[in-house]
Amino acid sequence: MRTRIVEDLSHLPTYAFGHRSVVWWGTLAFLVIEAMGFLMALFSYLYLRTHAGIWPLNGTPPALLWGTLNTAVFLISLLPNHWVKKQAEGEKLGPVRIGLVVSLLIGFVMLAIRWMEFQNLNCRWDDNAYGSIVWFIIGLHTLHLLTEIGENAVITALMWIGPIEGKRFVDVSENQEYWYFVVAAWLPVYAVVYLFPRWG
Amino acid sequence: MTGLSISRFIGRSRREADRSNPEIHDTGLSDQQLRFRLESTWARRRGIIGWLSTVDHKEIGRRYIATAFIFFLLAGLLALAMRLQLSQPENRILSPDLYNQIFTMHGTVMMFLFAVPIGEAVAVFLVPLMLGTRVIAFPRLNAFSYWVFLFGGIMLFTAFVLNIGPDVGWFSYVPLSGPQYSPGKRADFWAQTITFTEVAALAVAVEIIATVIKQRAPGMSLNRIPLFVWAQFVTAFMVVFAMPAVVTGSTFLIMDRLIGTHFFNPAEGGDAILWQHLFWFFGHPEVYIIFLPAQGMVSAIISVHARRPVFGYTAVVLALVANGILSFGLWVHHMFATGLPRLGNSFFTASSMIIAVTSGIQIFCWIATLWNGKPKYRTPLLFVIGFILIFVIGGLSGMHLASVPVDLQVHDTFFVVAHFHYVLIGGAVFPLFGAFYHWFPKFTGRMLNERMGRWNFWLFFIGFNITFFPMHLLGLMGMPRRVYTYPTGLGWDHMNLLASVGSVVIALSVLLFLINVVHSLRHGVMAGDNPWDADSLEWTTSSPPPVYNFARIPVVTGGAPLWDGGGELPVASGLRVDIREIVVTTAADARPDLRESQPEPSIWPLLAALATTGLFIGSIFDPRAVVIGSIPVAITLIGWFWPKKAGVWGIRG
Numbered sequence: 001m002r003t004r005i006v007e008d009l010s011h012l013p014t015y016a017f018g019h020r021s022v023v024w025w026g027t028l029a030f031l032v033i034e035a036m037g038f039l040m041a042l043f044s045y046l047y048l049r050t051h052a053g054i055w056p057l058n059g060t061p062p063a064l065l066w067g068t069l070n071t072a073v074f075l076i077s078l079l080p081n082h083w084v085k086k087q088a089e090g091e092k093l094g095p096v097r098i099g100l101v102v103s104l105l106i107g108f109v110m111l112a113i114r115w116m117e118f119q120n121l122n123c124r125w126d127d128n129a130y131g132s133i134v135w136f137i138i139g140l141h142t143l144h145l146l147t148e149i150g151e152n153a154v155i156t157a158l159m160w161i162g163p164i165e166g167k168r169f170v171d172v173s174e175n176q177e178y179w180y181f182v183v184a185a186w187l188p189v190y191a192v193v194y195l196f197p198r199w200g
Numbered sequence: 201m202t203g204l205s206i207s208r209f210i211g212r213s214r215r216e217a218d219r220s221n222p223e224i225h226d227t228g229l230s231d232q233q234l235r236f237r238l239e240s241t242w243a244r245r246r247g248i249i250g251w252l253s254t255v256d257h258k259e260i261g262r263r264y265i266a267t268a269f270i271f272f273l274l275a276g277l278l279a280l281a282m283r284l285q286l287s288q289p290e291n292r293i294l295s296p297d298l299y300n301q302i303f304t305m306h307g308t309v310m311m312f313l314f315a316v317p318i319g320e321a322v323a324v325f326l327v328p329l330m331l332g333t334r335v336i337a338f339p340r341l342n343a344f345s346y347w348v349f350l351f352g353g354i355m356l357f358t359a360f361v362l363n364i365g366p367d368v369g370w371f372s373y374v375p376l377s378g379p380q381y382s383p384g385k386r387a388d389f390w391a392q393t394i395t396f397t398e399v400a401a402l403a404v405a406v407e408i409i410a411t412v413i414k415q416r417a418p419g420m421s422l423n424r425i426p427l428f429v430w431a432q433f434v435t436a437f438m439v440v441f442a443m444p445a446v447v448t449g450s451t452f453l454i455m456d457r458l459i460g461t462h463f464f465n466p467a468e469g470g471d472a473i474l475w476q477h478l479f480w481f482f483g484h485p486e487v488y489i490i491f492l493p494a495q496g497m498v499s500a501i502i503s504v505h506a507r508r509p510v511f512g513y514t515a516v517v518l519a520l521v522a523n524g525i526l527s528f529g530l531w532v533h534h535m536f537a538t539g540l541p542r543l544g545n546s547f548f549t550a551s552s553m554i555i556a557v558t559s560g561i562q563i564f565c566w567i568a569t570l571w572n573g574k575p576k577y578r579t580p581l582l583f584v585i586g587f588i589l590i591f592v593i594g595g596l597s598g599m600h601l602a603s604v605p606v607d608l609q610v611h612d613t614f615f616v617v618a619h620f621h622y623v624l625i626g627g628a629v630f631p632l633f634g635a636f637y638h639w640f641p642k643f644t645g646r647m648l649n650e651r652m653g654r655w656n657f658w659l660f661f662i663g664f665n666i667t668f669f670p671m672h673l674l675g676l677m678g679m680p681r682r683v684y685t686y687p688t689g690l691g692w693d694h695m696n697l698l699a700s701v702g703s704v705v706i707a708l709s710v711l712l713f714l715i716n717v718v719h720s721l722r723h724g725v726m727a728g729d730n731p732w733d734a735d736s737l738e739w740t741t742s743s744p745p746p747v748y749n750f751a752r753i754p755v756v757t758g759g760a761p762l763w764d765g766g767g768e769l770p771v772a773s774g775l776r777v778d779i780r781e782i783v784v785t786t787a788a789d790a791r792p793d794l795r796e797s798q799p800e801p802s803i804w805p806l807l808a809a810l811a812t813t814g815l816f817i818g819s820i821f822d823p824r825a826v827v828i829g830s831i832p833v834a835i836t837l838i839g840w841f842w843p844k845k846a847g848v849w850g851i852r853g
Contacts, residue, residue, distance in 0.1 A: 001729065001740050001762075003771045006755050007418060009783060010225050010774030012795045020793055022337050022414045022784055029406040029440055036444035040478065044448070044463070047474055057469045125461050129469035132461035136452070154838055163843055167797075 015167045017089050027174050031181050034144065038185050041140055042192050045133045049196075056123065057130035061197035063120035070113040071190050074183045077106045081179045088172035093164065096172055100156040103179070107149040114142055134193055141182075141189050148182050151175055224778040226752065234751050237777040242334075242748040244801045253801040255339035256747055260346050261325025262643060267350055268318040274357065275309035276710065278302045280703055283667075287700035289688035299684035300367035301386075305360055307370025308390060311486070312397040313353045315628055316439075319493030320404040322635060323432040325643065327408060329738035329745060330426050332417030332754040334782045335798050337410035338403075340805045340840060345403035347809030352396025355817060359389040366390035369682065371483065372453065374464040374475045379457045388457060388820045391450040395816055398443045405439035408432055415782060416790040417737065418772055419756035426736045427503075427510055430517050431496025434524040435489055441528065442485035449478030459823050473538055480531035488527040490624065492520060494631035495562060498584050501631075501638050502566050504734040505581040506573030509760055512565040519561040526555045536607045545604050552602035556595060563588060579653030583634030586661045587626055594622025597672065612682075615675025621668045633660070633713070640720070641727030645743045648724060652716040656709055663705025670695035670702075735760035740769055753783050756790070804840035811836045 018024055049055050084099035117138065123131035155175050158168060226234055244250045254260065281302055285294040294302065328336050336342050359365050366386050368377040377387040412433045416425065425433075452463040453475070462468035464475050503510045510516060532540060532548040566588065575581060597619040600606045610616060633656070640648045679692050686692055730739040737754055738745070739762060752771035758764035775781045775795060784794035811832035818825025 002768045003752060004768055005752070005773045006770040007772040007792070008227065008774040009418075009753075009772050009792050009795060010227060012774070012783075012792060014795050014797065016794055019787070020784070022410050022796060025410040025413050026338055026406050029409045032440050033402055033406075033444055036441055037448060040445050040448040040481075044452070044474060044478070047477070048463075048469065048471060051471050052469050125455075125459065127462075127468075129462045129465065129471070132452075132455070132463050132470070136455070136461070136463075150834060154841065158842070165843075168843070 015170055017170055017173050021170055023170065023174055024177075027177060031178070034181070035185065037140065038137075038189065041133070041137045042188060045137060045192055048129050048133055052130070055130065056134075056197050057128045058123055060122040062117070062122055062134065062194055064194060066113055066116040066120055067190055067194045070110060070117060071186065073106065073110055073113065074186050077103070077110075078180070078183060080106065081176050085173055085176035088169045088176065091166065091169050093159070096169070097156075097159050100152065100159060100172070103176075104149065104152050104156055107145070107152060110145060111149065114138075114145065137189055137193055141186060144182050144185065148175075148178060151178070223776055225773075226775050226777050227773045229777070231751065234777065235746070238748040238751060239746065241777055242746075242780060244747075249803060250801065252806050253343075253803045255335075255343050255799060255801050255805075257324050257328050257336040257339065257342060258745060258747075258749075260342055261321055264321030264324055264346050264349070265318065265643075267346075267353070268314050268321050271309050271313040271353055272318070273710070273714075275306050275314060276707065278306040278309070280707055282306065283700040283703040285684060286686075286696050288697065289686050289690075289693055291685050294684060296684045297367065300682075301360060301363075301365040303682055304366045304369055304390070305356070308356070308366060308393060309353075310624075311370055311490075312393060313349075313356070315490040315624065316397070316401055316486070317349055318632060319432075319435065319490060319628070320401060320408075320439075322497070322632075322639075323408055323435075323493065324404060326639065326738060327411055327429055327432055328415070329642075329741070329749060330429050330736050331411065331415055331420065332737045332750060332756065333411065333415040334749045334753075334780070335415075337407050337415060340799055340802055341403050342407055343802075344805035344809050344840075345400045345407075347806050348396055348403075348812060349400035351809060351813040352393055352400065352816075355396065355813070356389060356393045359386075364389060366393075371479055372450075373479075374453065374456075374472045377453060378464055382457075385820060388454060391454040391457075392816050392820055394446060394450040396813075398447050399812070401439055402443055405436040405443075408436040409440070412436075413787050414784050416785050417754045417756050418783060418785055418790060418792045420785075420790045422788055423514070424756055424759050427499035427513070427516055427520075428496035428736075431492045431499070431520055434520045435492040438485050438489050438492070438524050438527065442482045442489065444482075445478050446482035449475055449482070452478070454819075458819075473535075476535050476538060477531070480534045481528075483534065484531040485524075485527045487623070488523055491627045492523065494587070494628040495520065497631045497635040497638075498566060498587060499562075500736070501580045501584050501634050502569050504638070504732050505578060505584075506570050506575040508569060508573040509735070509763075510565060511568035511572060512561075513759065516562055516565050519558045519565075522558040523555060526551060526558060530555065533602055533607070536604050537611045549602050549604055553599060556599060559595060563592065578637075579648070579650060579657055580634040580638040582654065582657040583630050583637065586657060587630035587634070590622055590626030590630060590661075590664065594619060594624075594626050598623060610675050612680055613675035614671040614679045614681060617681055618668050618671035618675060621671075625664060625668075630660075633657075636713075638732070639738075640717075641731050642738055642743050642745070644721060644724075645727055646720050646724030647727050647731060648720045649716050652712055652719075656713045656716065659705055659709035659712065663702050663707075663709055666702030667699050667706060668702070670699050674699075730762065735763045737761055800844070802840065804836055808833065808836035808840055 015021065080099060080102050084096060084103060087095040087099055121134055121138065123134055125132050125135035152175060155172055159172065224237070229237065244254050244256065281294065282299070285291050285299060324336060324342060328334070364385050366372070366389055368382055368387050368390065372387060372390050375381055412429060452461070455461040456463055456465065462470040464470045464472050466472065499510050499516060529551040530548060532544060533552045536545055601616065601619055637648050637653055674692055674695050677691060679686065727743045729742055740754060741750055752773055753775065754761065755770040755772050757770065761769070772783065772792065775783065780798040780800070781795050782798055783792050784796050785791060786793050815825060815829030815833055818829050
């Protein structure tokens with residue numbers, strides 16, 4: 001087919017942050033998938049609740065202390081997270097490197113608290129359907145926490161020792177965006193698993 | 201091990217970064233120079249490692265199509281075995297146990313390894329070409345998706361051959377599939393097959409969404425997207441919203457079976473109906489996930505072979521979107537017999553009938569297109585007309601089933617079997633065969649034989665109706681589904697024999713298609729770029745397309761670029777030819793926005809898929825495999841994402 005050149009694209013930039021990049025849309029689609037996963041798990045919890053006489057089935061809700069503490073740490077973590085995202089979008093390598101290490105350390109603190117949460121759920125997964133769904137929901141969130149910490153570790157390593165180019169800052173920005181999701185997913189989980197059996 | 205491989209990569213990357221690397225753009229290159237440059241930049245390595253490392257969406261798309269079609273043939277052979285067994289009363293060819301495995305395998309393979317993947321497979325090949333871009337978004341994820349799909353299918357068939365194939369029906373209802381009634385590993389293989397296929401399907405859905413939103417050719421605003429791409433786009437959203445439900449359900453199931461949870465165990469506060477909700481919240485959209493890509497194929501084929509754009513473009517797009525949304529409000533109509541509240545049932549009856557309206561809009565638009573056009577009745581169009589006839593019959597029996605009293609009467613009978621084969625084979629397989637005839641020249645460079653195509657169509661159309669029409673009557677006469685045999689003297693004998701004869705006619709038709717493919721691959725007429733004088737962008741490039749798809753990226757100025765332009769295609773220049781570069785455009789108007797570089801071929805997606813396979817299969821036998829298996833998965837993912845080359849870093853701060 002005959003062609004005629006009508007437009008020149010050589011002036012276009014080679015990367016951009018946020019919704020201008022392809023990877024932002026891919027991340028968003030994956031977040032929707034994962035949000036649907038949480039929705040299904042929470043739906044199952046409430047469904048099982050409607051079919052039970054007493055709730056929790058074994059009579060004791062999870063201890064409030066560790067879950068609440070973790071909720072606080074999650075919310076606080078948004079501040080350094082947001083700061084790292086801004087530094088990445090300004091392409092400031094030094095602050096990004098420091099900020100990523102801080103985020104990583106906070107992640108380890110959360111994992112330690114999560115370990116204590118599991119010790120204080122006051123049920124086992126094989127006790128009854130209540131125990132099964134509580135462990136499933138907290139497990140699902142822990143899986144996201146682990147994934148995010150793993151991704152964070154790789155990106156931190158990349159920014160410290162790997163080859164640096166502009167696109168890497170887009171990766172950092174996307175990684176921090178994913179962290180918003182991990183926090184956002186925790187809030188309804190906390191409300192359902194910790195608060196609902198007390199007040200629901 | 202990880203540390204070693206990482207430092208090796210860093211060493212290499214730094215060396216490569218040191219080389220000064222002048223940018224080469226396509227501006228001013230002659231056509232020959234341009235193609236030479238692009239070929240050397242985009243080609244993959246030769247040999248087996250190169251073959252396993254490819255990230256070319258066309259190569260992977262072809263493999264995806266061929267693999268899914270092989271699963272179709274295998275599941276078809278299982279169907280023939282069932283029809284042989286049912287051809288006469290009190291037959292003893294298949295044992296009840298083997299029959300259970302065969303009908304479960306037939307349904308599972310047709311739904312999860314053929315119908316959904318083939319729709320996505322055709323999209324993997326065609327969507328980037330129709331949008332005028334060089335790659336599917338996230339090409340390595342695409343390779344990973346294919347390998348996971350392939351390994352999941354191999355796992356399922358291996359289990360079947362070893363007599364541990366699933367035997368609890370394609371929807372694996374609890375408590376039958378639970379630990380109490382299905383000891384052993386059969387149901388676990390079913391549940392993990394679901395995990396494999398969902399991972400593969402979700403990956404492709406994400407790719408399609410990102411490709412359609414960000415990689416359309418400059419000027420291809422939303423109202424200029426081809427209808428086939430619209431259909432695939434809506435389907436991808438449905439996959440994203442529907443599939444997490446079945447992943448959640450099958451994870452519950454496998455946990456109940458392996459680590460003693462009680463999600464579906466009523467004795468410990470669980471509930472069996474929860475399974476049905478989770479399964480059908482996925483399962484009903486699933487039907488439309490299968491059907492929508494076929495609607496897209498129908499729109500494309502009708503428009504080209506009726507020689508005019510589809511009548512009512514906007515109405516068809518809105519109907520597609522409405523179908524996608526409404527399909528999430530129908531799932532309970534699969535559960536009318538479970539004793540749910542009557543008000544709920546009435547709601548789902550109403551919503552099941554509403555979807556007939558949006559499906560109807562499209563059918564009337566297609567008929568109007570044919571009416572107003574100058575249709576040329578070649579094989580692709582024959583299959584589309586066959587689709588309209590059969591699908592409308594299936595839609596009508598669907599309206600009956602949406603009514604609760606009728607549904608309760610014919611639930612679990614052959615009437616239901618007749619209905620869903622009319623909608624699934626009529627709604628998806630007929631358009632698919634039409635699509636094979638229509639796009640085979642683009643896939644391979646050669647035309648399929650038209651005369652064999654006509655025989656293929658007529659044998660399929662007649663054989664299909666002989667097979668499945670009598671099943672309506674058998675169902676009304678009370679013959680239940682999933683029975684391995686039936687006693688004589690119930691008046692079912694002749695119609696069962698007739699259905700079995702029909703299935704042989706379908707088999708002959710499919711055999712003829714295979715002969716046509718094999719023959720045409722060697723001796724078919726050379727197709728040229730645009731054998732049908734079609735309108736969309738995939739026909740501007742050669743058949744089969746070069747590895748970089750388009751030498752220069754098309755600029756779109758209307759809804760039918762090849763019919764609007766008067767034989768000339770406006771294009772853009774300025775992309776680099778020394779690295780793999782594409783144009784990224786804005787989401788709504790498709791204004792050019794970025795030049796993004798694309799990843800090179802890589803063996804890591806294959807390794808990651810192998811590691812994932814190890815984790816999934818290991819977890820069937822020991823829950824600790826999830827923890828241990830995640831280590832190789834993590835290693836392969838790091839290998840996949842770790843950048844191999846340093847580009848130019850434009851320091852701003």
